[in-house]
Amino acid sequence: MGLCERCEKAQATFHLTNIHPSGEKSERHLCERCAVEEGFLSQHKPSINVNEYIETFLTTTKASKAAVHLVCDECGLSFVEFRNQGLLGCAHDYDAFREELVKLLQRAHDGATHHVGKAPRSLGVTRTTQQDIQKLKKQLDDAIAGEDYERAAQLRDRIRVLEGE
Amino acid sequence: MNDVLREVAARAGAWMRGEGPMHEIVISSRIRLARNIRGYTFLTRAHDASVRQEICDTLLAAIKRAEVLKEFVHVDVNALDEIDRGMLVERHLISKQHAEASGARAVVFDRVESAAIMVNEEDHLRIQVMRSGLQLDEAWEQINRIDDGIDTRVDYCYHEQFGYLTACPTNVGTGIRVSVMLHLPALRLTSELEKVGQAAKDLKLAVRGLHGEGTEALGDFFQISNQITLGRSEEEIIDDFRSQIIPQIVKYEKMAREALVKSRSYALDDKIWRAIGLLQNSRLMSSNEAMQYLSHVRMGLHVGRMKDIDLQTINELFLQTQPAHLQKLQGSRLNGEQRSIARAEYIRSRLSRN
Numbered sequence: 459m460g461l462c463e464r465c466e467k468a469q470a471t472f473h474l475t476n477i478h479p480s481g482e483k484s485e486r487h488l489c490e491r492c493a494v495e496e497g498f499l500s501q502h503k504p505s506i507n508v509n510e511y512i513e514t515f516l517t518t519t520k521a522s523k524a525a526v527h528l529v530c531d532e533c534g535l536s537f538v539e540f541r542n543q544g545l546l547g548c549a550h551d552y553d554a555f556r557e558e559l560v561k562l563l564q565r566a567h568d569g570a571t572h573h574v575g576k577a578p579r580s581l582g583v584t585r586t587t588q589q590d591i592q593k594l595k596k597q598l599d600d601a602i603a604g605e606d607y608e609r610a611a612q613l614r615d616r617i618r619v620l621e622g623e
Numbered sequence: 624m625n626d627v628l629r630e631v632a633a634r635a636g637a638w639m640r641g642e643g644p645m646h647e648i649v650i651s652s653r654i655r656l657a658r659n660i661r662g663y664t665f666l667t668r669a670h671d672a673s674v675r676q677e678i679c680d681t682l683l684a685a686i687k688r689a690e691v692l693k694e695f696v697h698v699d700v701n702a703l704d705e706i707d708r709g710m711l712v713e714r715h716l717i718s719k720q721h722a723e724a725s726g727a728r729a730v731v732f733d734r735v736e737s738a739a740i741m742v743n744e745e746d747h748l749r750i751q752v753m754r755s756g757l758q759l760d761e762a763w764e765q766i767n768r769i770d771d772g773i774d775t776r777v778d779y780c781y782h783e784q785f786g787y788l789t790a791c792p793t794n795v796g797t798g799i800r801v802s803v804m805l806h807l808p809a810l811r812l813t814s815e816l817e818k819v820g821q822a823a824k825d826l827k828l829a830v831r832g833l834h835g836e837g838t839e840a841l842g843d844f845f846q847i848s849n850q851i852t853l854g855r856s857e858e859e860i861i862d863d864f865r866s867q868i869i870p871q872i873v874k875y876e877k878m879a880r881e882a883l884v885k886s887r888s889y890a891l892d893d894k895i896w897r898a899i900g901l902l903q904n905s906r907l908m909s910s911n912e913a914m915q916y917l918s919h920v921r922m923g924l925h926v927g928r929m930k931d932i933d934l935q936t937i938n939e940l941f942l943q944t945q946p947a948h949l950q951k952l953q954g955s956r957l958n959g960e961q962r963s964i965a966r967a968e969y970i971r972s973r974l975s976r977n
Contacts, residue, residue: 468705494725533668545745545790547668549659549780552788552795559792563785563853566793568827570854573786573796578779579771590856597854616859 462489464496530554569609572596591620627696628707632943632951636714636736636753641938643756647925648873650804650844653715654762654861655751656770657789657798661778665790666743672726675743679727682742682777686731691772695738700728706956709947715753717741738769745790746798748773757869759801759861767857786853796853801864805872808843808922809879812894816845818875823847826863843918847872880926888928895923899932903974907960908967913944936973944970 462470468489475485488496528537535547537555546552552559560571572593594617601610638651659665660682669675686692700708700721708722716739717730728743741749750773752766780788786796794800810816823830831846847868849860883891898919901908921937923929942948944966950957953965 491725533664535668543667545667546665546788546792547790548664549661549782549788552782552785562792563795567796567851567853570796570851572784572854573782574854575786575797575799575856575858576767576770577786578781579774 460487462492463487464492465489468492525555525558528555528558569601569604569606570597571600587620591617594620627698628703628710628951631714631736632710632948635939635942638736638753638755639938639942640755641934643754643758645869645873646756648806648876649757649869650755650806651715652754652757652759652762652864653751653802653804654759654766655749655800655802656766657746657787657794657800658748658750658770658773659746659780659788659790660748661780663747666745666747667790676727678747679729679743682747683729683731685773685776686740686742689769689772689776691769692731692740695731695733695740697729697731700730701726706947706950710951713942713945713947715739715751718744718749720744721749738765740769740773746794757803757865757873759803759865763857763861793850794852797855797857797860799852799857799860800848801861802846802848803864803869805845805847805869805876806843806918806921807845807872807876808918809883810876811843812883812891813879815875815879819845819847819872822868822871822875826868827851828863828868843915880922884926884928891926892928894919895928898923899929899974902970904971905967907963908944908970909963910945910966913966913970914941917941917944932974940970940973 460470462468463486468491470487471490472488472493473485474488525537529535530547530551531554532550533548535551537558540546540551540555546555564571574590574593594613598610598613598617601607601613638653641650643649643652660678663669663674663678666675666678669678683697686695687697698711700711700717703711708717711717711730712719712722714736716732716736718741721728721730721741721744724744726743728741730739730741732739736753738750738752740751750766750769752762752769754762782788787798789795789798805819807816807819810819820830827850829848829850831848832844847864849863851860898916902913902916902920917937917940920929920932921934924932924934924937943952946962949962949966949969952969957965
């Protein structure tokens with residue numbers, strides 16, 4: 459194994475043989491980095507951060523027909539692109555794709571649809587148990603509406619614990 | 624900057640000291656928070672190198688001014704060579720993904736490596752705090768303070784319904800990932816690891832290898848982490864670990880160790896003494912092999928079957944025999960065989976019977 463012919467630093471792991479129309483062959487030996495920079499390899503390997511929930515969602519759930527045409531007007535990411543890469547492009551995507559995302563979030567986060575917990579100080583919001591209870595009650599309503607009684611029972615228990623505090 | 628990293632390579636971070644509650648089995652407790660700042664797209668859409676640079680500069684400037692981070696050192700990850708980046712991965716100061724990415728990115732950490740902040744990873748900020756043993760409350764207290772410190776300098780992306788917004792929706796809400804690293808040699812030897820898997824599954828937690836996502840368990844080390852970040856508060860998520868799963872797994876491992884000592888002591892002693900024999904005498908040793916033998920010796924010391932070996936040395940060797948550390952300590956780039964030679968030599972020198 460030799461060094462990369464481009465940077466002459468890293469080990470060459472990418473070997474390319476070009477066969478020209480004349481039949482003449484030429485070879486390139488590059489490290490992974492240089493191969494990416496020269497455009498032979500795509501920079502992003504399939505996202506390893508997409509956990510199994512998302513993968514299941516992306517492969518088994520058909521987004522509603524309207525969702526296929528959704529595009530965020532702030533960052534330009536389309537819902538289809540998001541489905542392919544598993545990563546969102548900007549904060550506004552959460553509103554632009556809200557309806558579809560809620561379905562995904564419920565799968566990934568055990569039915570949850572609302573944040574419970576810390577909030578930035580800069581918003582002037584200080585979290586209180588009362589706010590957490592309100593959010594949990596919203597989730598309880600969602601669970602009952604979705605006839606997920608197991609989750610509803612869990613939520614009810616948590617609300618009771620918090621109300622006892 | 625090279626001086627900073629040379630100094631880093633030669634020592635073990637505080638979280639690697641083998642201290643703290645349940646340290647015989649719980650190697651470390653880590654908490655990370657994912658944050659993005661307002662006014663910029665997420666990094667997935669920051670295609671322009673100058674935008675990435677601007678985000679990086681803005682965040683580093685904010686971090687420098689934050690009182691709680693004033694003793695921290697900054698490292699420009701983009702300027703590092705492969706060995707230095709690998710070393711930071713092996714120490715859990717940066718992720719593999721951060722090491723392998725391109726473009727403006729940085730890591731900021733304190734001298735004892737109790738906290739590290741990655742700038743421009745998958746999210747603009749990934750704040751991480753690490754502790755030895757089971758010390759999640761202490762870790763949460765520190766990371767909360769760091770988060771508040773940065774919060775006074777920048778505006779985080781925060782949504783009324785969804786909480787802290789992250790590039791990947793699996794992190795949204797609290798943006799928290801709690802990871803506890805466990806050393807479970809006896810459960811592995813007795814083929815009872817499925818107990819761990821089952822306990823984790825019940826609480827919807829993930830079990831992974833030494834370096835997190837996409838890695839295999841090496842030398843009996845396992846990492847347990849939460850997957851749910853939305854709809855449960857930070858305290859509730861941490862509590863699953865602190866009062867439920869970790870004490871339960873620690874109990875299983877202790878029972879398995881006791882059972883081995885009681886009913887299979889010859890087999891156990893053979894594993895432990897063979898391991899030390901190989902570590903003290905081999906001339907070629909791969910890093911997987913080293914991990915496995917060090918793991919058995921570590922268990923041997925903790926169950927009292929072996930005494931004359933320094934536990935701290937064993938703990939340090941786990942780190943210093945990994946490929947990037949080894950090359951950093953040798954001061955040169957080595958191929959696979961050269962590393963095996965250097966590793967065997969280094970281990971022999973650290974464990975020599977004077």
